Amino acid sequence: MSRNKSFRWARYGRSGLVLLLLTGVAVQNAAATSGGRYLTVGTAVALLCGLALLVRRLPWFIAPLLTTVAAGLWGWPLLPLLLVSLFDLAAQRRIAVAVGCCVVVLAANTVAPSALSLWRPQQYGASLFLILAVVSGLWMGNRRRLVEVLNAQVEHLRIERELREQAARAAERSRISAEMHDVLAHRLSLIALHTGVLTTRADALPGPVAERIGLLRTASTEALSDLRDVLGALHEPSPTAGDAAPAPVLREVRELVEQAREAGQQVDLRTSGQPEQAPAAHRLALYRLVQEGLTNARKHATGAPVHIRVDYGPPATVVEIVNAPGPPAAHTEASGFGLVGLSERVHALGGHLSAGPNGAGSWRLAARIPHPAHPEQNGPRP
Template identity: 35%
Template sequence: MRIPAPRPFVVDTSIACGTVWAAVLLGRESVSQGWPELDARAFLLVVLAHLPTAVRGRWPVAVFVAAQTAAVVYVTLGYWPVVCTFGPMLALYTVASVRTTRVALACAATLIAFWLYAGVVSDSPSMASVLAQALMYAAVLVRFGILARRSAELTLRLREEQAERALRAVAEERGRIARELHDVVAHHMSVISVQAGLARFVFDADPVTARGALGTIEDTSGEALEELRRMLYVLREEDPEAAAAAPMPTLARLDDLVARVRAGGVAVELTVEGAPRPLPPGVELCAYRIVQEALTNVLKHARHAHARVTLHYGQRDLSVHVTDDGEAAGQDVGRGAIQARLGADLGHGPGHGLIGMRERARLYGGTISVGPRSGGGFAVELTLPA
């Protein structure tokens, strides 16, 4: 069974009772030290000088003043001064740990003055020793109190920074999930939309073509569900084996991606330059998603264009180029379509595909260029360190 941690007030009360008990025990030695025996009045002052420290966490300065006042009265009545030193010293430490240094130094000066007053009242033979002890104890208490305050401030600052980092991590994770959902849903739904329109258009005139379009819709929707299921497995972390069974898309699956886009009516040519080799999973996913987004934009905004995807495996990087020639071969995509593609990046459209491209490239230390070509059409050029 777990024992709950005691509340600070309980701890302070226990310490206060302990100091009262120690002072009472020490007071019984007054006669052996050459001082008057403590009577009821003296014991009352001892209690008043120590018991208020139970609430020093709430009112540190007030408790210090109360304890110091009781100690001054106690010494003035001619009792042994040492008995009433614990409470004011503990209160001074608390003041230094929760108040400003200026307040702590003022209270320390008061404690030093009390010690000197006690030395004068008791006709101490060595005031120099009394002064040295007063300065040493006050300095040590203030120093440790300030260190405790700074430690508490540092702990609070670290907690705030941890909370900020946690919020940033949540925001970044939301952004990552949003990018994944956008890439999966936008691409597959674009293909499904095109094929559904084709099937409806030729349903009576060309049943074979309609059946082919419906088959493409079936395959595309199945793959979309597979990728969404994989994302849910990863997010929930409930079934690692099932998540591993549906791996993240890689560049090896570009042929399937290109085939789906071709089925949507876009002529796509895939070229691989250099020797293909395994790359870090994040780099492959980044390249795949950017090719997917670029071809999805061609499918949505320039369906009758000719597109070209080029992968170049360099020694230290991977280059990806996705270009198209506009609405038709030799024709520009048109100002309206160009604005439609750039709208999300400029903040004027509902989508965030181009922004997602730049975020992905930046995440893996790559560079990306997105925009219309001088000779017509559109181009996406990505370079990733590999």
């Protein structure tokens, strides 16, 4: 908030009704010192000071100036409104102005009538109230600024986490594209190869069949070229990604499990169905899920056994990874965004991913991806 704007009473969560009550007290005090008459200059000044404190659009110095002059001339009846003004000044870190107002008021009251002077009946009673108002305002202003800074930091962290999640999802989409480029390029290359062999024997084939084979070879070659133009760049590793894991290209889960076992990890793998029963995209997702599950187990449960269940379906491809509790690995920094990317991949295939505690300190990562031939399948999710 700008220093040119006043920290009004209501800005600290206090009701304007309280300020109106203090204004009424000041009016009552001024009337009491005038023999019970309300139509006096003192009561008018009290109302004017209360109005200056309530109106937020006035320049910041108006309310302190009015309350200082009023308390200096009319003494203790205007003290409540002066305390509010000093509180606001201290909350704005205008300590020098607040101290100056206190000095002016106390100095002016040394020559004020004894019935109105702030030095009566207790010589230093009013001074203590003035100091208390300044200290309270300074504390409240510092607290408010601290809360604003903390809120800004929380909002910054929230935005930063959202950006990181978006980056993780975008990276997973790029990884999917690169993997599908490898798979489709392999399949299209086989089609182009076989049709090329057939075109060399076109003389032994009927004319329409030879013509169709030629068109098929041309189409497959053009499709392969288009695929490389669109997705090929995504497969090229960046200069800073030298340690990135290569695309699995339909590598099987068993290979990943064997590598983990060779590294000393206890892995129990149970599979049902044949990998060929699942679509290529599902098999790539399975590989990434098992890879992430084994990595998380090594990070957060070192030495704990890992149980993996894979069902290639149909009607759905299902994977479940459960690791027992164990001590975390030393010097491990978990980003927490690997599961974000996996969730993006599984949801893109129309599946469901769940990850969380599984009781007794174990952790469970599971996914269910329906086969394209059964999009309406609504079996129980893992």
